[in-house]
Amino acid sequence: MTFLDELRALLGPEHVLTGGDTDSYTLDWRGRYQGKALAVARPGDTEAVAAVVRLCARHRVPVLPQGGNTSLCGGATPDQEGGTLLLSLGRLNRIRSVDTDNDTITVEAGCILQAVQQAAEQAGRLFPLSLAAEGSCSIGGNLATNAGGTQVLRYGNTRDLTLGLEVVTPDGRVWHGLRGLRKDNTGYDLRDLYIGSEGTLGIITAATLKLYPLPVARCTALLALPGVEEAVQVLSRARAGFGAMLTGFELMAGYCLQGVVRLYPQQRLPFSGASAESPWFALLELSDSESEAHARERFEHVLGEVLEAGLATDAAIAENVAQTRALWHLRESIPLAEAAFGKAVKHDVSVPISRIAEFVRTTNGLLQANFPGVTHVIFGHLGDGNLHYNVAPAPGQAEADLLALQARIYQVVHDSVHAHQGSISAEHGVGQLKVEELTRYKDPLELDLMRRIKQALDPDGIMNPGKVVRV
Amino acid sequence: MTFLDELRALLGPEHVLTGGDTDSYTLDWRGRYQGKALAVARPGDTEAVAAVVRLCARHRVPVLPQGGNTSLCGGATPDQEGGTLLLSLGRLNRIRSVDTDNDTITVEAGCILQAVQQAAEQAGRLFPLSLAAEGSCSIGGNLATNAGGTQVLRYGNTRDLTLGLEVVTPDGRVWHGLRGLRKDNTGYDLRDLYIGSEGTLGIITAATLKLYPLPVARCTALLALPGVEEAVQVLSRARAGFGAMLTGFELMAGYCLQGVVRLYPQQRLPFSGASAESPWFALLELSDSESEAHARERFEHVLGEVLEAGLATDAAIAENVAQTRALWHLRESIPLAEAAFGKAVKHDVSVPISRIAEFVRTTNGLLQANFPGVTHVIFGHLGDGNLHYNVAPAPGQAEADLLALQARIYQVVHDSVHAHQGSISAEHGVGQLKVEELTRYKDPLELDLMRRIKQALDPDGIMNPGKVVRV
Numbered sequence: 001m002t003f004l005d006e007l008r009a010l011l012g013p014e015h016v017l018t019g020g021d022t023d024s025y026t027l028d029w030r031g032r033y034q035g036k037a038l039a040v041a042r043p044g045d046t047e048a049v050a051a052v053v054r055l056c057a058r059h060r061v062p063v064l065p066q067g068g069n070t071s072l073c074g075g076a077t078p079d080q081e082g083g084t085l086l087l088s089l090g091r092l093n094r095i096r097s098v099d100t101d102n103d104t105i106t107v108e109a110g111c112i113l114q115a116v117q118q119a120a121e122q123a124g125r126l127f128p129l130s131l132a133a134e135g136s137c138s139i140g141g142n143l144a145t146n147a148g149g150t151q152v153l154r155y156g157n158t159r160d161l162t163l164g165l166e167v168v169t170p171d172g173r174v175w176h177g178l179r180g181l182r183k184d185n186t187g188y189d190l191r192d193l194y195i196g197s198e199g200t201l202g203i204i205t206a207a208t209l210k211l212y213p214l215p216v217a218r219c220t221a222l223l224a225l226p227g228v229e230e231a232v233q234v235l236s237r238a239r240a241g242f243g244a245m246l247t248g249f250e251l252m253a254g255y256c257l258q259g260v261v262r263l264y265p266q267q268r269l270p271f272s273g274a275s276a277e278s279p280w281f282a283l284l285e286l287s288d289s290e291s292e293a294h295a296r297e298r299f300e301h302v303l304g305e306v307l308e309a310g311l312a313t314d315a316a317i318a319e320n321v322a323q324t325r326a327l328w329h330l331r332e333s334i335p336l337a338e339a340a341f342g343k344a345v346k347h348d349v350s351v352p353i354s355r356i357a358e359f360v361r362t363t364n365g366l367l368q369a370n371f372p373g374v375t376h377v378i379f380g381h382l383g384d385g386n387l388h389y390n391v392a393p394a395p396g397q398a399e400a401d402l403l404a405l406q407a408r409i410y411q412v413v414h415d416s417v418h419a420h421q422g423s424i425s426a427e428h429g430v431g432q433l434k435v436e437e438l439t440r441y442k443d444p445l446e447l448d449l450m451r452r453i454k455q456a457l458d459p460d461g462i463m464n465p466g467k468v469v470r471v
Numbered sequence: 472m473t474f475l476d477e478l479r480a481l482l483g484p485e486h487v488l489t490g491g492d493t494d495s496y497t498l499d500w501r502g503r504y505q506g507k508a509l510a511v512a513r514p515g516d517t518e519a520v521a522a523v524v525r526l527c528a529r530h531r532v533p534v535l536p537q538g539g540n541t542s543l544c545g546g547a548t549p550d551q552e553g554g555t556l557l558l559s560l561g562r563l564n565r566i567r568s569v570d571t572d573n574d575t576i577t578v579e580a581g582c583i584l585q586a587v588q589q590a591a592e593q594a595g596r597l598f599p600l601s602l603a604a605e606g607s608c609s610i611g612g613n614l615a616t617n618a619g620g621t622q623v624l625r626y627g628n629t630r631d632l633t634l635g636l637e638v639v640t641p642d643g644r645v646w647h648g649l650r651g652l653r654k655d656n657t658g659y660d661l662r663d664l665y666i667g668s669e670g671t672l673g674i675i676t677a678a679t680l681k682l683y684p685l686p687v688a689r690c691t692a693l694l695a696l697p698g699v700e701e702a703v704q705v706l707s708r709a710r711a712g713f714g715a716m717l718t719g720f721e722l723m724a725g726y727c728l729q730g731v732v733r734l735y736p737q738q739r740l741p742f743s744g745a746s747a748e749s750p751w752f753a754l755l756e757l758s759d760s761e762s763e764a765h766a767r768e769r770f771e772h773v774l775g776e777v778l779e780a781g782l783a784t785d786a787a788i789a790e791n792v793a794q795t796r797a798l799w800h801l802r803e804s805i806p807l808a809e810a811a812f813g814k815a816v817k818h819d820v821s822v823p824i825s826r827i828a829e830f831v832r833t834t835n836g837l838l839q840a841n842f843p844g845v846t847h848v849i850f851g852h853l854g855d856g857n858l859h860y861n862v863a864p865a866p867g868q869a870e871a872d873l874l875a876l877q878a879r880i881y882q883v884v885h886d887s888v889h890a891h892q893g894s895i896s897a898e899h900g901v902g903q904l905k906v907e908e909l910t911r912y913k914d915p916l917e918l919d920l921m922r923r924i925k926q927a928l929d930p931d932g933i934m935n936p937g938k939v940v941r942v
Binding site: 099100101102103104145146148152153154156157159160169173174175176177179180181182183184185186187188189190192193195196197201212213215232236239240241242243244245287288289290298350351352353354355381383384385386421422423424425426427428429430434438441442443445446447449450452453454455456457468469 | 570571572573574575616617619623624625627628630631640644645646647648650651652653654655656657658659660661663664666667668672683684686703707710711712713714715716758759760761769821822823824825826852854855856857892893894895896897898899900901905909912913914916917918920921923924925926927928939940
């Protein structure tokens with residue numbers, strides 16, 4: 001039997017897709033990467049995943065795991081050769097269990113993030129991972145890329161929300177590591193090695209995740225700010241004044257929100273006059289275990305001090321759920337509006353929070369010196385030092401002309417990130433987009449250690465080849 | 472030149488100890504492990520550590536890093552052969568920098584934990600790692616063992632408090648990974664691989680750690696509880712009612728605190744009558760970013776509900792700092808009092824919080840069936856599912872008679888831990904004490920993966936041989 005015959009015998013022919021049926025799997029969702037797959041396998045449970053991987057190992061067929069196919073770095077798209085088996089985790093989509101006393105949930109890799117959030121909420125708990133793609137990305141992909149999002153300031157990245165994993169190794173064995181323990185110091189931290197390894201060391205098939213109490217109240221405010229320095233000072237005061245109640249701190253260049261309300265007239269800024277024209281805005285979110293009134297009282301107290309100190313020029317606190325949604329909707333509309341600003345050269349970077357103002361000032365200067373007139377579309381998670389520092393066409397510049405400069409723009413921005421001790425991939429991962437960039441910015445020793453780990457755990461190199469690190 | 476001559480030439484003879492000068496390094500602090508060292512090397516900075524390791528690699532001399540020598544598992548004690556170089560990090564004790572805007576501190580491995588806490592506090596920040604040995608353990612040892620302690624419920628283990636590392640690899644190169652970033656997804660998580668690896672993969676020489684705002688107020692209460700089931704329910708209500716304000720939840724068998732006040736008459740329980748004779752107690756700590764009055768008001772509100780629901784039989788809230796200290800002092804006196812109860816067979820275990828009541832009931836039953844009359848000295852960090860589940864002599868039983876049963880007691884307790892999906896080393900690590908136990912309870916696949924990593928990163932096997940995993 002050929003490889004494909006064996007695969008069909010294993011899974012049933014209806015779960016092995018070939019030809020045109022693979023198209024929606026081999027094109028990434030932004031339409032930037034088009035690969036080819038030998039076939040798409042859709043195993044239905046962990047044992048079937050292991051059996052497929054054993055088959056691949058025997059035939060030396062490379063295997064690429066895919067969740068919701070929402071990678072922003074081409075991490076889930078195969079190469080052009082057509083020799084890779086694309087293994088979709090989509091059918092592993094069960095919530096296996098919820099343990100409210102232990103505050104944990106055990107889910108399969110193919111669960112959509114929103115389904116995990118909803119299962120938690122039905123049990124009276126919060127699963128705090130939250131990001132733009134939550135309606136379509138899978139928790140397996142979140143784990144594979146150590147996804148971040150808007151709640152990292154308080155709850156951490158996906159890594160920090162994970163207690164245990166179930167993993168299929170490249171030789172098709174199953175590591176049953178679904179522990180629900182807050183403390184476990186019995187050897188090397190394999191869990192965190194698989195998290196963020198983008199399917200290059202094994203396939204995560206399930207995870208035991210942390211749950212939190214549902215907040216009793218949430219309260220949101222938009223601040224108008226004179227500059228990034230002031231935003232950093234507001235963050236510092238907010239952390240001191242709100243403690244762990246502070247669950248969101250998003251920074252947005254004025255240009256972003258002003259563009260959103262221009263494009264979508266049904267959306268409005270809660271400011272008028274000079275405040276509406278502010279060069280920067282920040283969206284703050286409090287989560288309170290006590291009451292709406294308490295959250296509101298704290299917000300007014302701390303924001304009052306911030307306004308008095310001249311760190312913010314204006315503040316609007318949402319009065320109700322509808323206003324809260326409207327403020328978040330402004331923030332979440334930026335990526336959509338960006339498309340209308342003209343396709344941008346995108347960066348997902350982080351620097352120490354103490355250097356972020358200097359980073360923005362310096363990098364904006366470098367961009368204008370090198371690419372006069374380009375538009376800076378800057379927004380992100382200030383509380384994590386993470387900016388989506390995007391570069392859109394200059395007024396009147398054709399998209400294609402800007403994209404022709406992409407490699408040079410990357411270099412200017414990433415050189416600056418590097419000079420500020422930052423990361424060129426804060427929350428999106430490496431995929432195929434940044435493999436080459438890593439060789440430029442990573443310590444060669446670190447690359448050497450990564451290669452040794454790859455070789456130790458995937459000696460035949462069949463797991464998602466060409467991603468993260470070249471061996 | 473011999474190895475020792477070269478070592479003396481490298482560090483200066485005053486920093487190479489031999490013979491009797493090594494005695495305080497080769498005996499662990501509890502006096503359980505006595506090893507022999509070829510010499511003790513005391514390099515003064517990272518480059519000197521790297522040079523010593525290069526020398527060891529060239530001569531194939533095993534090297535064992537040691538911090539404050541407070542391991543509870545013999546992790547920092549060499550074997551009997553006398554062929555190992557003990558490398559003390561004691562002279563690497565500088566606070567390299569504090570970055571208040573980024574909420575980070577960068578410290579060398581030899582810094583005493585308390586010195587790190589104090590440096591943070593001087594900068595108006597909290598470094599929350601807190602444990603009994605904080606006056607003598609080093610942060611390098613905390614990192615090597617992923618130490619836990621009393622604040623894990625809110626702030627996590629040492630792993631969760633670490634952003635970046637500087638590491639000397641077994642071939643004597645230096646990985647400069649001292650990043651102060653909350654988000655960085657550029658490849659495999661080497662940081663978490665070194666954390667908790669107990670010096671078997673490399674030597675951590677410095678770390679960049681997270682800081683938090685100093686709480687404005689702390690408030691502490693002691694609760695008298697009828698049983699462990701009720702304690703778990705109180706924990707659940709406290710997590711919901713206090714949210715992230717809840718920074719401590721310690722569970723103690725009545726026997727422990729009743730023993731403390733019997734032994735140390737200057738200490739008192741804040742209860743009388745039946746409450747003082749309670750079978751269980753819990754110590755709760757709130758940290759508030761708002762005010763003393765607010766913490767107190769919240770405490771009274773939630774504890775009122777807990778008492779009304781019959782989950783606790785009595786509660787005493789500390790009225791001032793002196794009373795707060797007195798309550799914590801009761802808890803911290805348990806390990807000292809234990810010595811007076813008779814030397815115990817100690818366990819450092821964790822199970823899912825939802826199974827902890829069943830675990831205690833079952834295991835107590837098994838112990839009494841196998842070793843009639845032995846005393847259960849149970850206390851620990853309920854919020855993390857972590858119990859120090861110790862077994863002291865039966866009334867009238869000689870210590871030696873109990874210790875003769877040690878291996879059998881380990882097996883009864885650890886078999887029960889394993890049956891309850893728990894960990895046989897929650898926060899103390901593996902060291903040499905539990906290497907053999909791991910081969911009993913760990914998935915063979917997991918041991919295989921650990922061995923592969925060890926071989927990949929330390930191919931000559933010179934780093935702290937015999938600890939954590941046998942290759």
